[in-house]
């Protein structure tokens with residue numbers, strides 16, 4: 001089975017590899033456009049990005065399964081929350097969707113996003129680190145390393161693969 005991930009981000013790739021470790025699968029990664037803004041600003045937009053990446057990955061490399069993982073933020077009464085969504089695509093079928101853990105962002109970070117900046121660079125600046133988005137992620141920083149970005153996406157992957165298996169059982 002050939003599985004294509006619609007991203008070259010190592011935190012995402014690691015999550016997909018871990019999730020499919022019990023499968024005999026060839027896993028390929030490819031940069032695929034999300035078709036939504038670089039900084040998605042709602043669950044809907046983030047889900048759409050994940051689905052676009054999943055089908056885009058399938059189209060580019062012609063495997064059996066395309067995976068799209070997308071990060072965004074969602075406004076709530078309690079502040080701006082991190083949101084992360086995943087989609088699993090199979091040719092001719094409706095996409096399987098699953099969402100990740102969510103936590104609020106500190107006011108200082110939210111204000112910059114609301115002013116139009118992207119979370120990736122803002123996090124590097126805030127944490128005084130390089131490439132936070134490819135490593136522990138915002139979730140890793142704000143949970144003191146208890147849950148890093150790859151673990152968060154691993155959980156999303158379990159939700160996707162579980163639903164994929166359930167669908168296959170008929």
Ligand SMILES: O=P(O)(O)OP(=O)(O)OP(=O)(O)OC[C@H]1O[C@@H](n2cnc3c(O)ncnc32)[C@H](O)[C@@H]1O
Pocket residue numbers: 006007008009012038039040069070071072118119120121123132133134136137138139140149
């Ligand atoms: O290469 P791709 O797959 O695009 O990976 P990415 O890190 O840009 O991730 P997304 O496009 O899914 O995320 C949308 C935006 O939010 C940022 N982002 C999302 N989650 C993050 C996190 O946990 N830590 C830091 N930045 C994050 C990311 O850098 C983008 O600006």
Ligand SMILES: [Mg+2]
Pocket residue numbers: 038
């Ligand atoms: Mg991106």
